[in-house]
Amino acid sequence: MTNSDDLDIFLVATPGLESPLAAEASEQGFAAVRIVPGGIACRGNWSEVWRANLQLRGANRVLARIGSFPAVHLAQLDKRARKFPWSDVLRPDVPVRVEATSRKSRIYHAGAARQRVENAIRETLGAPISPEAELRVMLRIEKDICTFSVDTSGEPLHKRGHKEAVAKAPMRETMAAMFLRECGFDGSEPVLDPMCGSGTFVIEAAEIALGLNPGRTRSFAFEQLATFDAAAWRDMRGTAGGRETQLMFHGSDRNAGAVEASRANAVRAGVAEVTRFQHRPVNDLKAPEGPAGLVIVNPPYGARIGDEKRLRSLYGSLGKVLMERFKGWRVGIVTSSQGLARSTRLPLLAPGPVVDHGGTKIRLYRTDALG
Numbered sequence: 001m002t003n004s005d006d007l008d009i010f011l012v013a014t015p016g017l018e019s020p021l022a023a024e025a026s027e028q029g030f031a032a033v034r035i036v037p038g039g040i041a042c043r044g045n046w047s048e049v050w051r052a053n054l055q056l057r058g059a060n061r062v063l064a065r066i067g068s069f070p071a072v073h074l075a076q077l078d079k080r081a082r083k084f085p086w087s088d089v090l091r092p093d094v095p096v097r098v099e100a101t102s103r104k105s106r107i108y109h110a111g112a113a114r115q116r117v118e119n120a121i122r123e124t125l126g127a128p129i130s131p132e133a134e135l136r137v138m139l140r141i142e143k144d145i146c147t148f149s150v151d152t153s154g155e156p157l158h159k160r161g162h163k164e165a166v167a168k169a170p171m172r173e174t175m176a177a178m179f180l181r182e183c184g185f186d187g188s189e190p191v192l193d194p195m196c197g198s199g200t201f202v203i204e205a206a207e208i209a210l211g212l213n214p215g216r217t218r219s220f221a222f223e224q225l226a227t228f229d230a231a232a233w234r235d236m237r238g239t240a241g242g243r244e245t246q247l248m249f250h251g252s253d254r255n256a257g258a259v260e261a262s263r264a265n266a267v268r269a270g271v272a273e274v275t276r277f278q279h280r281p282v283n284d285l286k287a288p289e290g291p292a293g294l295v296i297v298n299p300p301y302g303a304r305i306g307d308e309k310r311l312r313s314l315y316g317s318l319g320k321v322l323m324e325r326f327k328g329w330r331v332g333i334v335t336s337s338q339g340l341a342r343s344t345r346l347p348l349l350a351p352g353p354v355v356d357h358g359g360t361k362i363r364l365y366r367t368d369a370l371g
Helices: 017-028 045-054 072-085 108-122 171-183 201-211 232-237 256-269 308-325 338-343
Strands: 008-014 031-036 041-043 061-070 095-102 134-143 146-150 190-195 251-255 275-279 293-298 331-334 355-357 360-366
Touching: 008 045, 017 031, 017 041, 017 171, 041 045, 045 061, 045 108, 045 190, 045 232, 061 360, 072 108, 072 146, 095 108, 108 134, 146 331, 171 190, 171 201, 171 331, 190 201, 201 256, 201 275, 201 293, 251 256, 308 338, 338 360
Parallel strands: 095 134, 190 251, 190 293, 251 275, 293 331
Antiparallel strands: 008 041, 008 061, 031 041, 061 146, 134 146, 331 360, 355 360
C-alpha cells in the first residue's frame, strides 16, 4: 500500500495539452511534476489530491494510485486482491464500480480480472459493487504488474458545476483554460471572444483574473472515500476568497441565444460583474476601451467537404476586422484547418500541437501583438 503521505497522483490531460497542464501543476506547487503518457504525474498526500481537483484548470480527472503488486495468473490476483488494504481508502457503505485493462501481461482477460477484484472488495470490505456507482476503482495490469487507482473526481472536471446553458460544439472548460495559458494569459489583461458560444473562454478568463477556484461549486468522488476529512476540506475550500480586478472580459456572438446563454452562465459562475456579452456579427466588432489584451476565438471549422470554402470568407472577415481595429492585441484562433487559419491573413506564429477535441484534431494558431 502506498504511504498516504506520498501518493502517486495522476492528472488526466486532454491529448496535446499535457505541457500547459504540467506548467500549471508546477506553478500551483505540486511536487515531482512530470509529463507521462496520458497526462501528468505528481506526488502528494490526500489533501493534495483534493487541492488538484479544486484548483487545477487543465486536468480532466485526478486519479490517486493506491497500490500495486505483481500477479501472473488470476488465482494470484484473487489472493493478493483479498489481502489488499481496501479499508484504508474505501468505505464499506459506499458502492464501487471496478474497471480493468490489461496490456502485455499473462493475465490478458480484463473482464475476468475485474470480477476477481469486485469479489475481493465485496467479500473482504463489504462494499456493494454496482456498474452505476459514482466511485470508480481502476485496475491496470501492465507487464504483470497490477496497479490500483481510484478516480477521485467523479464527474469530469470540465464540469465546473455552474454552467447549464451549452451552445453547439462547446469548447470544454479544461481545454479553454489551457488554450488561454498557451496564449500567455495570466489574468492581467482583458480578453475578447467574438464568437463566444456559451461563453467558455470569457468566463474562464474572468475566473482566472478573479482568482476563483474552478471546482469551488461542485462535489467530488473523494468525498466518499475513507481518507476524506470534511473539516479539513471545508477549510481548504474556504481559503481562496478570490481577488478584485479592474478588467472587463468581453464576448459577442451573432446568435442571440448564445449571448443569453453566456450571460446566464456568467451569473451562475459569479463573474457577471466583470463580463460583457453582446449580440453582434464579426463585422461590427470593435476593440473595447482600455488596455489591449487577447482576442481568442473558436470559430466554426466545418466537418463536411465544401464547408471550408464557405468558411474562408468568415475567417477572412475576422482577420480583416482584427488587423484594422485591434492594434496591440494578440490573437489566438482554435481551428481544425491550417487553410482556414491562413485565410485570416493574420501574422501567425508556428501552430501549437495537435489537440483532440471530441475526435476532431484542432490546433491553436497565435499571433504576437498586432501592429
